[in-house]
Every structure is written in C-alpha cells, then in structure tokens.
Amino acid sequence: MRTRHVVAVAAVVxxxxxxxxxxxxxxxxxxxxxxAAPVETEPPVEVTEDPDPPPPDDDEEPLYPPLPxxxxxxxxxxxxxxxxxxLDLHARVxxxxxxxxxxxxxxxxxxxxxxxxxxxxxxxxxxxRFRAEGRVSLSPDAEVAWVRVVExxxxxxxxxxxxxxxxxxxxxxxxxxxxxxxxxxxxxxLEVRYDVVMVDERLETYAVEVGGRSGEDGCA
Numbered sequence: 001m002r003t004r005h006v007v008a009v010a011a012v013v014x015x016x017x018x019x020x021x022x023x024x025x026x027x028x029x030x031x032x033x034x035x036a037a038p039v040e041t042e043p044p045v046e047v048t049e050d051p052d053p054p055p056p057d058d059d060e061e062p063l064y065p066p067l068p069x070x071x072x073x074x075x076x077x078x079x080x081x082x083x084x085x086x087l088d089l090h091a092r093v094x095x096x097x098x099x100x101x102x103x104x105x106x107x108x109x110x111x112x113x114x115x116x117x118x119x120x121x122x123x124x125x126x127x128x129r130f131r132a133e134g135r136v137s138l139s140p141d142a143e144v145a146w147v148r149v150v151e152x153x154x155x156x157x158x159x160x161x162x163x164x165x166x167x168x169x170x171x172x173x174x175x176x177x178x179x180x181x182x183x184x185x186x187x188x189x190l191e192v193r194y195d196v197v198m199v200d201e202r203l204e205t206y207a208v209e210v211g212g213r214s215g216e217d218g219c220a
Contacts, residue, residue: 061140063102065163067094070147082157083149086194089114090147090159093192093207100127101137104174116197116206123210134174135181141166145219155205161190162219187215 070091072083093114100106100123111123130136143164151158170182193209
C-alpha cells in the first residue's frame with residue numbers, strides 16, 4: 001500500500017534608554033555654583049537565573065506520537081553501532097516530516113536536511129497540497145509501536161516503523177479544527193529506505209524513499 005498519508009504520517013525584546021541633555025547637547029554635570037555635582041548612581045541590579053519553564057500541560061494533545069526509545073536489536077546480524085546510526089537518523093527524519101505535515105507554517109526547506117530523491121519530492125508535494133487545501137495531518141491518538149533497522153550494508157539501509165492509528169488520526173481543517181478525512185487503516189508498517197547521496201560535494205546519508213504496507217498482523 002502506498003497512500004498519500006504514508007508520508008504524512010513536524011523573543012527578542014528591545015530596550016530603549018532615553019537620556020536628557022542640555023541645550024548644547026552635552027550632559028550637564030555641574031551645580032549652579034559651578035562645582036561638580038555628585039554623580040548619582042543606581043543601586044546594583046540583582047541578577048537572577050531564568051526561572052525554569054513551566055511543565056508541559058498533560059491535558060494538551062500531541063500533534064503526533066513520540067517515538068519509543070530507539071535501541072539496537074542485540075539479536076540482529078547488523079552491528080549495533082550501525083543500527084544506532086540509522087535509528088538516530090530516522091528520529092530526525094520522523095520529526096522533520098511530522099512537523100512539516102502538522103504545522104502549516106513549518107519551513108519546508110528543513111526537509112532537505114534529511115530527505116532526498118523521491119522521498120523529498122513526495123514530502124514537499126504532500127505538504128504543499130495540504131497547505132493549498134488549508135489542512136494539516138494530525139495523529140493525536142496514534143502510537144509508534146516499534147522502529148527496527150532491517151537492512152544495512154555499510155551505506156544504504158532500510159528502517160521499518162510500525163504505527164497504530166486511532167479514529168481521530170487524519171487530515172484536519174486549519175480554520176475550523178475539524179477532522180475532515182480520517183485514516184482508513186489501523187496498523188501501518190512504514191519502510192524508509194536510506195542511501196548515500198552527494199550533496200554540496202559531500203557524501204551524506206538521506207532518506208530517499210518511503211513506502212508502506214498494511215500491518216495485517218498488527219504491530220507484533
């Protein structure tokens with residue numbers, strides 16, 4: 001299965017100080033008798049550390065589910081360090097794509113940091129279509145059950161990710177906040193293919209293709 005939701009599924013304060021000056025523009029530091037007036041100084045300002053940010057609101061629904069702890073499979077034939085490298089890259093791809101589809105103001109150029117080829121083209125086209133329709137892709141009741149590196153060969157690799165979608169996962173109207181198109185499947189296994197790509201005269205690993213299939217046996 002390859003659907004359009006497979007990919008979809010991421011103060012500076014200015015202070016102005018005004019001063020008073022004499023008629024000639026110079027600051028007058030003398031008394032009327034011509035003697036130097038004492039300079040008044042302000043008491044030292046006590047500097048305190050910034051307060052800790054308020055804790056997150058537990059009642060606020062997430063735009064998309066967090067990833068589970070990404071840990072290499074010790075029973076895999078793929079070296080642990082190679083698995084971890086792909087898992088770390090996959091986490092960045094996940095955050096970038098989820099924000100791109102969930103936030104209508106997200107800078108889509110950020111996708112170029114983790115995607116290339118068909119994956120980049122499809123992601124941008126999907127995000128552009130959502131924005132033209134005034135929609136975002138949200139999955140507040142979804143879950144990422146697991147993420148696994150299933151193939152790696154010293155460069156290219158494949159990472160699979162199983163997602164469980166709930167009835168409130170789908171496309172939402174930005175203006176009304178209403179769900180306008182729900183996902184028709186419950187469990188989906190995404191397959192993200194990674195490869196080494198030459199970008200700006202450097203070889204980097206990017207997600208180059210994203211596919212998916214229905215998880216007929218669930219996310220076991």
